[in-house]
Amino acid sequence: MDINGTLINYYFHCKRQCWLHANRINLENEFELVDIGKAMHEIKFNNKKNSEIKIDNISIDKLTNDYVIEYKKSDADIEAAKWQLLFYLKVLKEKGIDRTGKLIFAEKNKQSKKTIVVKLDKENENELLNIMKNINELIKGDIPEVKLIKGCKKCAFYEYCFL
Amino acid sequence: MKTKYLMSMGTLSRKDNSLDFKNEKGHNYIPITEIREIYLMNEISLNTKLLSFLSQNNIIVHYFDYYGFYRGTFFPKEHYISGKLLLKQINAYENKGILIAKKIVLAISINIYNTLYHYYRHGNNEIYDYLNYLKDDCKNKIEKSKTINNLLAVEGEIWQLFYKNIKYIINQNIDFSRRVKRPPDNPMNAMISFGNSLLYTKTITQIYHTHLNQSISYLHELSKSRFSLSLDLSEAFKPIIVFKTIFDLINNKKINLKEHFNKKVNYCVLNEKGKEIFLINFEKRLDNKFDHKSLKRKISYNSAIKYDGYKLIKFLLEEKDFMFFNDKEKK
Numbered sequence A: 001m002d003i004n005g006t007l008i009n010y011y012f013h014c015k016r017q018c019w020l021h022a023n024r025i026n027l028e029n030e031f032e033l034v035d036i037g038k039a040m041h042e043i044k045f046n047n048k049k050n051s052e053i054k055i056d057n058i059s060i061d062k063l064t065n066d067y068v069i070e071y072k073k074s075d076a077d078i079e080a081a082k083w084q085l086l087f088y089l090k091v092l093k094e095k096g097i098d099r100t101g102k103l104i105f106a107e108k109n110k111q112s113k114k115t116i117v118v119k120l121d122k123e124n125e126n127e128l129l130n131i132m133k134n135i136n137e138l139i140k141g142d143i144p145e146v147k148l149i150k151g152c153k154k155c156a157f158y159e160y161c162f163l
Numbered sequence B: 001m002k003t004k005y006l007m008s009m010g011t012l013s014r015k016d017n018s019l020d021f022k023n024e025k026g027h028n029y030i031p032i033t034e035i036r037e038i039y040l041m042n043e044i045s046l047n048t049k050l051l052s053f054l055s056q057n058n059i060i061v062h063y064f065d066y067y068g069f070y071r072g073t074f075f076p077k078e079h080y081i082s083g084k085l086l087l088k089q090i091n092a093y094e095n096k097g098i099l100i101a102k103k104i105v106l107a108i109s110i111n112i113y114n115t116l117y118h119y120y121r122h123g124n125n126e127i128y129d130y131l132n133y134l135k136d137d138c139k140n141k142i143e144k145s146k147t148i149n150n151l152l153a154v155e156g157e158i159w160q161l162f163y164k165n166i167k168y169i170i171n172q173n174i175d176f177s178r179r180v181k182r183p184p185d186n187p188m189n190a191m192i193s194f195g196n197s198l199l200y201t202k203t204i205t206q207i208y209h210t211h212l213n214q215s216i217s218y219l220h221e222l223s224k225s226r227f228s229l230s231l232d233l234s235e236a237f238k239p240i241i242v243f244k245t246i247f248d249l250i251n252n253k254k255i256n257l258k259e260h261f262n263k264k265v266n267y268c269v270l271n272e273k274g275k276e277i278f279l280i281n282f283e284k285r286l287d288n289k290f291d292h293k294s295l296k297r298k299i300s301y302n303s304a305i306k307y308d309g310y311k312l313i314k315f316l317l318e319e320k321d322f323m324f325f326n327d328k329e330k331k
C-alpha cells in the first residue's frame, strides 16, 4: 500500500485507525463530523473551487511560491498534522519543488499560535523514512487493540471499536 | 429525513440537484442530500438519467408493487469495498458458518423472549410454556445443532410455536392459525409479509453502508437472494421491529381489520390506508432511540441493524466474539 498523508496522520493519532484505513475499512461517521469538517474546510478556506491540488497520492490544500499550506480544524493533534505536512514536503521535494510548510488551525486550544511553520531537514527526513517503514509493518500485521483516547468519540470507527 | 416513501402513481426524475416527484397533485421537489433510500410503493416511471444520479449519490431504491409485495432493489455501485474482508467472509462461510448461523437463531429466540416477556408480566399466562421453551429447550437445540439444516429446523420450530402463541398476545379476534406467505390469506399474514419485506429492505440499505458483501450469508442459502446476508441480519430484528409494530397496531386499535385490508377469496393484503398506517408506525419504531450501554450514546434501532454488520466485520477481521442485537445492549 502506498503511504499517504492521512495514514501518517492516523499513525500518530491512533494505530488502530491507521490499520483500518490502510486495509480499506472506512466507515460512515454517524455524527457526520467528517462532513462538518469538510464543509468547514470549504467555507472557511476554500472559497475558490479546486484550490486543492492533487499530486500522486497526496492532496495539498494550498501551494504558494514559498509555502505548502495545510488547514486543520483544530490543533488537537499537532504532532500528527506536522508529520503529515512533512510528508507532503518530502513528496514535493522529490519532484523538485522545494517549499516550507505552514499549518493553519481554525480553532486553537492547545497552543497560542494559529500558524506553525515546519521545515524539512536532514533529521526529520530520516525520521520520516523511519515512520513510513513502521507504518508499512503496522498495516501488514494484526489489527491493534482498541485503546480509548480523547479522539475516539469523534472518530468514524467509534461504533466499530466500542460495540 | 433519510427514507422517502412514494405512495402514489407518478414520475420520478432529476431536476438539477433535486429529485422531482410528479403526481396528480403536481411537482414535489426533494433535495438529494436528505435521502438515503427511496421506496417506490406504486407504479412509478423513471429514466436512466435519474438512475445514474441516484447511483452517484449512493441512494438505494426499493420497489414494491401496488399490493405491497416486494419486487426488487436498485443498488448503486458499492462504495465500500475491502478485498481483505471479502476473503474473510468467504473463509468464514467455509469454516465458521455454523457458528455465525447459531448466533442468528439464538438472537431470534432471545428477542422473541424479551418481546413476549412483557406480555407475560402483564398477565398473559398462556405463553408461559413457550417462554420456557425459548429459555431452555430451544437453547439446547441450537447449541447441539451440527448442521445448518438442523439449525433451520430449530428456527422453523421457534417461529411455528411463536405463531401459535400470537393469539394470546393480541386482543382482537383474528383467525390466525398458520403462516401463509404467497399470497397471505388473512390480515395477520398480510402484515407479517409486508413487515418482513420492509425490514429486509431496511437491512439491505444498512448493510450497503458497510463493507460486507451482501451475497454471502450464513444461515440462509447463498442462492436465496442477491442480498442473502440481509436475510440473515434482519432475522434478529423481526420480533422487535415487525411484530412489536403489528401487536401495537392491533392491540391499540390503530389498524382496523375491516377498513384497512383488501380481502378476496384467496388472498388478503393491506390497502392504501392500511399500508400508510403500517409504514408510519414501522418507521417510528425503527427511529426509536435508546441508550446504548457500551457506546454510551443514544442510537436508533435502524442504526443497530448496521452495527450488527459492524459486529460481524469485527468477528471476521479480529475474531472478536459477539452477540447479535438484543436487549442487553440497552442501558
Ligand code: SF4
Pocket: A013, A014, A015, A016, A017, A146, A147, A148, A149, A151, A152, A153, A155, A156, A157, A158, A159, A161
Ligand atoms: S475509535 Fe479510538 S481506538 Fe478506534 S480507531 Fe478511532 S481513535 Fe482508534
